[in-house]
Amino acid sequence: MRVPAPAFLLLLALLPLPCPRAAPMEGPLTDRELAVRYLQRYGYLTATNPGGQMELEAPLKAMQKQLGLPETGELDAPTLTAMRAPRCGVPDVGGYTTFPGRPTWDHTDLTYRVVNYSPDLDVASIDDAFTRAFGMWSNVAPLTFTRQEQGDVDILIGFGSQNHGDGYPFDGQYGVLAHAFAPGTNSISGDAHFDEDELWTQGGGNGFSLFIVAAHEFGHSLGLDHSSIQGALMYPTYAYQANLQLHSDDVAGIQDLYGQRAGPQSDSGRLARKRGQSSQQSPLPIH
16 A cells, blocks of 8 residues: 655744754755755655756755745755754645645544653643644634544544654654644544654743644644745744734635634544554655
8 A cells, every 4th residue: 555645844833934943964964965855855856866056946946935035046044044944844835735636534523543642741731732733723614623532533643753653754853843644545644743852842942832833734634735825834844933823824725625614613622543543554744
C-alpha cells in the first residue's frame, strides 16, 4: 500500500511563521547546500544535483513569493533566515490551497484518539490544547470532534522522535515541528504527529505552543494545504500569537471544503482512535 506523504509545519510560526532559532544540521552547511536541501524538501526544486546559481533562481523566487519575501532569486539574508526558521514539514503551495484531488472526510462528526503524551506538559494541558485546536475549525465549519478511547477513530494523534514509524522521520530539535496526513482511506490518513524532540509549551517562551502547532496540523488533517498568506494559520512557518484567531484565508479554505457552520457552535472538541488502526501506518504526513 502506498503511504501518502505528510504535510509538515516549519513553524516560523502550521505554519507557516518566522522563528529565530535555526534548524539543526548534521554538520556545517554552506548557504548553497542549505538552500538546495530546503528547496528540494519543500517542493521547489526537483533536480538532485542542480548546477549554477541560474538553476536556483526560479525555485528561489517561487519560495520567496510563497513566504512573502522580496523576489530576488538570490540567497539574501531574509531568504536564509526563513530557511533556518522552524516550520511545518508539509511542502509549500500558494494561496489557501487544498491537497491534490481535494480530499475531505465523507462525514463531519469526526473522532480522534491521543495515543501517547509528551512529558513536557501534563495530560490535562495536552488534552486541552488539542480540544481548543479542533475548536478553531469547528467554530467556522460544520464539523464536530469527539474523543474516543476505544474502537476505530478518524484521527490518531501522537508524539514521536526521529524515525517514529510512518516513514517520515523527524529531524531533531527545531526544523520540522510536526506533520499531519490528509483525509483518505489509509490507516494513517488524517493522523497528526508531533516531534518529541521539541519543547512543547502552553504559551510562548522558549518552546513551541502545542495549541498553535496542533491547530495548524489539524488543518492538514481536514484537507487544507499551506497558505501563502502571512498571518494565516496555515502559513508554513511558526510564529507565536497570544490570542490566536483564524485568518479570513483559513476560514475561506475550510469553508470551501465543508461549507459554513449553521447556528451556534456545538461541542468544539473531542479526540479518539482510528478505524481498524494498527501500529504500522502507511500514508505520508504534511508539515
